Amino acid sequence: MHEIHAREVLEKLKLMGAGRVLIQSPEGLRREAEVLGNFLEDNGIEVILHGEVNYGACDPADREAKSLGCDALIHLGHSYMKLHLEVPTIFVPAFADVEVVPALEKNLKEIKKLGKKIALVTTAQHIHQLEKAREFLENNGFEVLIGRGDSRVSWPGQVLGCNFSAARVNAEGVLFIGAGYFHPLGVAVATRKPTLAINPYSGDAIWMNDEAERLIRKRWAQIAKAMDARSFGVVTSTKKGQLRLAEAKRIVRLLREHGKEAKLLLMNHISYPQLEGFSFDAYVVVACPRVPIDDYENWRKPVLTPREVEMLLGLREEYEFDEILGVERSEDEPMGISIHGG
Structure with a gap:
């Protein structure tokens, strides 16, 4: 079970004057979303439950909330992430009820x-x-x-x-x-x-x-499979916390500078079956770094991260994990903000 501070959420919504909200949750917190929704409706707030798969704080449903005329989005189960959101958003972490x-x-x-x-x-x-x-x-x-x-x-x-x-x-x-x-x-x-x-x-x-070490060996195997590739689809995501457009353009330029063909592709949910119709020899995912790492067995063609492209081109020798990094914090910068957007 997970602890959700429902009354605190209600107080914040009342301060915002919210009358209609969209609750977004990962699959493991659907019941908690229902309970929270029932509690809010009992207190006079109209609730819509979001049923799509959610991949984290990087994947907020703020656009959907805005299109539904919602006054706020409640993003359940993940902590605050600094993003440019279209409606006020409450990030509600779900704390596990277990002693460590x-x-x-x-x-x-x-x-x-x-x-x-x-x-x-x-x-x-x-x-x-x-x-x-x-x-x-x-x-x-x-x-x-x-x-x-x-x-x-x-x-x-x-x-x-x-x-x-x-x-x-x-x-x-x-x-x-x-x-x-x-x-x-x-x-x-x-x-x-x-x-x-x-x-x-x-x-x-x-x-x-x-x-x-096993994972790194598998990643080197993917790089080796891409050695003979002449054309690359460079994929980035429309998910706000995964949209790395500048990095994707950099990878396209880098590949072209080394004699490869490269095209920029845009997707929301990135999966290989949706790309089957293209003729690219290999792909580079410049969105969630875990897509090529954790899902590579579902791809018929080689799929790399930006760092792995640099290894492929001989620009990097040591294996390095691809991450989406923020900026360093100052010592007095607050952490754990829970409402953002609008």
Whole structure:
């Protein structure tokens, strides 16, 4: 279960004078969206539920909210991301109702293998438990570093699937708290440091570095498959947090300068079946960095990231994870803003 602060959302909507809202949620939070919608309707606000797949804070449904005449968008399950939105938007994180310290206590011997000086990171679902985790680890002799991250993340210690700036601190290893492989695998590839993922639900601990090396070998294989490609489709996204038009144009220029044919393509949801009709030999995805990484097996033709194009062209030797980075924060810049747009 996830904790949603419904009354706080209602208070913000009333301050905004909102009479109609669109609630957008990822698939795992559909029930929470229904509960929140019922609560708001009981308090006099008209609610429309958004049923499309949602990929994160980078994929807000503000255009849809505006077209429906909504006064606000409620973006459920993700933290604030600085974007130019068309309606006022409330980002409502969903905090997981699970304690993280018992899983840390269970795996203390494994954590010690990271070294004495460790970076501590997690996702928005467990960010409210990060200080408890730090206190436990420091009481057990660790020096714990929680990176501030750049402007794309809301809280110190938070990582996204496309941004690991909070993990880039001067530590011996990285401890990730959360479920699944998606985020810790990115941490391990991006930092190239020993990375241990601890699942607070199951209590399991998994070392990610072998998985990271396997992933990097697979990516080099994709680069090798693209060596003979003469024409490239360079794909960017209309999703506001993934629209990297300047970077996409740079990749088109770079390919052309090296004797390749390149065309810029624009999509919303990027998937290979929608591209089958084109004749390109290979593709470059300049949108969510995880599309070519996590979905490459669904592509019949080679699919690369911008960094991998540079490797293909001999401009970069070491493998580097593609990320969407923000700007560095000043020390006094506020974090965790929850309403934006309009």
